[in-house]
Amino acid sequence: MPDMISAPETTDAAAQKLAEIHQRMAAALKAGGRAPDAAQLLAISKTKPAAAITPLIAAGHRHFGENRVQEAADKWPALKAAHQELELHLVGPLQTNKAKQAIELFDVIQTLDREKLARKMAALKQEKAETAKADPHEPPFPRFFIQVNSGDEPQKSGLSPSELAAFHAFCTQELDLDVVGLMCLPPQDEAAGPHFALLAKIAADLGLSQLSMGMSGDFETALSLGATQIRIGTALFGARD
Numbered sequence: 001m002p003d004m005i006s007a008p009e010t011t012d013a014a015a016q017k018l019a020e021i022h023q024r025m026a027a028a029l030k031a032g033g034r035a036p037d038a039a040q041l042l043a044i045s046k047t048k049p050a051a052a053i054t055p056l057i058a059a060g061h062r063h064f065g066e067n068r069v070q071e072a073a074d075k076w077p078a079l080k081a082a083h084q085e086l087e088l089h090l091v092g093p094l095q096t097n098k099a100k101q102a103i104e105l106f107d108v109i110q111t112l113d114r115e116k117l118a119r120k121m122a123a124l125k126q127e128k129a130e131t132a133k134a135d136p137h138e139p140p141f142p143r144f145f146i147q148v149n150s151g152d153e154p155q156k157s158g159l160s161p162s163e164l165a166a167f168h169a170f171c172t173q174e175l176d177l178d179v180v181g182l183m184c185l186p187p188q189d190e191a192a193g194p195h196f197a198l199l200a201k202i203a204a205d206l207g208l209s210q211l212s213m214g215m216s217g218d219f220e221t222a223l224s225l226g227a228t229q230i231r232i233g234t235a236l237f238g239a240r241d
């Protein structure tokens with residue numbers, strides 16, 4: 001029922017949630033002595049239908065994240081065609097065999113987490129450069145965040161902090177990928193602050209300016225420790241099924 005999508009009360013509720021998060025962001029940035037525009041809110045819309053997303057777009061929001069390629073392929077091409085300047089980030093694990101599909105959907109891939117995926121991306125970038133010569137309207141190749149397994153958890157993807165300098169050099173110097181920052185998902189059973197601080201330190205050492213860290217439950221801590229991208233799902237869209 002398309003009429004429901006643009007019902008004013010839906011839009012108002014979404015706009016209000018968005019404004020609340022922006023207020024909390026502003027307060028946390030101010031408390032940390034950071035500029036009001038030092039961080040960007042990414043609305044993580046995984047599991048949520050397009051009807052939950054369009055009110056945020058109507059309220060002026062432009063930056064979104066999804067964690068699955070297939071789900072993004074189902075929802076986002078139509079949204080992107082209908083609205084200018086949407087920026088979509090992949091924040092979930094990426095299988096190498098979905099890399100080609102991912103670069104068509106996402107502007108930013110936050111989960112560059114292993115050599116095999118990096119090599120695949122470099123090959124795709126090379127291919128794209130060939131087609132771009134023929135078609136100047138080709139969109140730019142995605143930017144990347146390297147995912148860091150800050151707690152060295154065996155079940156979690158991402159580079160160990162100790163492997164990061166070498167991996168970063170490999171991706172940027174050998175493969176010519178556009179790595180703009182680091183992202184992490186701290187262990188669930190630990191305070192997030194020390195993990196955010198570690199990520200900030202490594203990024204500074206590597207000369208990387210962007211830090212994707214902080215979710216609904218801990219984004220204020222992340223902002224106080226230098227986050228430039230916070231990834232907010234539940235606090236904007238409500239609980240997921």
Ligand SMILES: *Cc1c(COP(=O)(O)O)cnc(C)c1O
Pocket residue numbers: 044046067091092185215216217231232233234235
């Ligand atoms: C789901 C998800 C989020 C959002 O989490 P909330 O706690 O709902 O804000 C952030 N980052 C990643 C990688 C996610 O998968």
